[in-house]
Amino acid sequence: CSAIDACKTSNGGCSAKAECRRTTPGNRACVCNAGYTGDGIVCIEINPCLENNGGCDRNAECTQTGPNQAVCNCLKGYSGDGKRCAYISLCSQNNGGCSEFAICNDTELTERTCTCKPNYIGDGFKCRGNIFQELLRDSNTSRFYFHLEALSIRDVAGPGPFTLFVPRTDVLNSDPRVKYWIAKGVMPQVLRYHMVGCASLLYNDLTAITNVTSLQGDPIHIGYSQNSLVLNNQAEIILSDAVGRNGVIHVINQILVP
Numbered sequence: 001c002s003a004i005d006a007c008k009t010s011n012g013g014c015s016a017k018a019e020c021r022r023t024t025p026g027n028r029a030c031v032c033n034a035g036y037t038g039d040g041i042v043c044i045e046i047n048p049c050l051e052n053n054g055g056c057d058r059n060a061e062c063t064q065t066g067p068n069q070a071v072c073n074c075l076k077g078y079s080g081d082g083k084r085c086a087y088i089s090l091c092s093q094n095n096g097g098c099s100e101f102a103i104c105n106d107t108e109l110t111e112r113t114c115t116c117k118p119n120y121i122g123d124g125f126k127c128r129g130n131i132f133q134e135l136l137r138d139s140n141t142s143r144f145y146f147h148l149e150a151l152s153i154r155d156v157a158g159p160g161p162f163t164l165f166v167p168r169t170d171v172l173n174s175d176p177r178v179k180y181w182i183a184k185g186v187m188p189q190v191l192r193y194h195m196v197g198c199a200s201l202l203y204n205d206l207t208a209i210t211n212v213t214s215l216q217g218d219p220i221h222i223g224y225s226q227n228s229l230v231l232n233n234q235a236e237i238i239l240s241d242a243v244g245r246n247g248v249i250h251v252i253n254q255i256l257v258p
Contacts, residue, residue, distance in 0.1 A: 017043035035067025057085040077110050101127035121245050131164060131244035132157040140239060140251050143169035144191070151188050155215060160246030161200035163212070165220070165231060167255045168238070175255055192216040193258040200247045203229065203240040218258040232256055 003025035006012045012020035014030030018040045021029045030040025037046050046068040048054040054062035056072030060082045064070045072082025079088050090096045090112040091104035098104040098114030102124045105113045114124025121128055128134055132154065135145035144166045148154070156162045172178060181187040193216040201212070206229055211219045223230045229237045231252060239251035 014040050015043040017045075033067075035069070056082050059085040059087075098124050099127040101129065119245060121243070128242075128244045130157055130160070130246045131162060131242075131249050134242060134244045134249060135164075135166065138242070138249075140168050141166045141242075141249060143172040144194075147172070147187065147191055151191070153188055153191055155192070155197075156195060156247065158246070161198065162247035163196040163199055163201040164247065164249045165194045165196075165235070165237070165252050165256060166249055167194070167235075168251050168253060171253060171255060177255070177257075189216050189258060190255070193218060193220070193256050196220070200243075202243075202248060203237065203250070206237075206250075214258070216258050220256065 005022060006026055006028035007014075007020035007022055011018070012028040012030065014020040014028070015032065015038065017036045018030045018032045018038075021031060023029050032038050032040055032043035035046055036043040038044050047064050048068050048070045049056075049062035049064050053060070054064075054070040054072065056062040056070075057074065057078075057080065059078045060072045060074045060080075062070050062072055074080050074082055074085035077088055078085040080086055089106050090110070091098075091106050095102070096104035096106075096112045096114065098112075099116065099122065101120045102114045102116050102122075105115070107113055116122045116124055116127035119129060132145070132148070135141045135148070148156075156164060178187070181190050193214045195215040196212045197215050199212070201209075206222055207224065210222055212222065213219050221232050223233060231237070235252040235254035235256055237250045238253050242249040242251075
């Protein structure tokens with residue numbers, strides 16, 4: 001007589017995911033394979049994500065990849081290896097995309113607000129200071145700023161409001177009269193002739209009036225020609241409505257002479 005091997009046929013009736021182990025003649029035990037659970041007759045794949053989020057961080061997603069196997073991935077707005085996930089502050093990188101003159105505040109995941117700092121105006125993504133500061137930040141108007149600084153003319157740094165008609169930088173650089181005016185000491189009068197006090201006049205406002213008085217004291221005539229605003233029948237406004245905290249800047253293509 002020979003002992004009957006209960007595991008010889010059909011894995012002894014055990015699950016395909018189980019090991020059939022001979023015990024005594026004619027008997028066997030069914031043991032689920034690693035990664036499975038059950039009585040051996042029925043073996044079910046273990047999903048580690050069902051218990052304690054699979055050992056992942058609470059701000060991570062557990063994804064089953066096989067029997068009792070899983071990967072952890074941090075949720076959107078967090079970074080790490082999945083076992084540990086840290087909140088990503090949007091404001092920590094490049095000021096959250098806000099202006100350099102704005103305050104970035106994290107509000108919730110993947111959200112933030114941008115608010116211009118005190119003494120600046122704007123939507124938080126673009127913030128402007130007073131027009132004296134803004135002159136320097138634009139290459140079209142920076143030369144005018146340097147002339148003001150050289151002559152210690154800081155009228156437009158005050159509370160305002162002001163309207164500036166600024167000759168473009170290349171015009172100021174190329175006009176030979178500028179050196180003459182500086183040498184004769186009349187450059188301050190020329191510069192102030194481009195400034196209007198007590199009013200922040202946008203382009204549309206200028207279309208409705210014919211004259212404004214400059215800080216130098218002389219009037220500036222405003223006309224309309226070929227769909228453009230022209231000052232003193234010669235200087236055309238080519239860029240307009242650069243609004244600052246204390247006024248507005250318009251760029252013109254010629255120097256105004258009182």
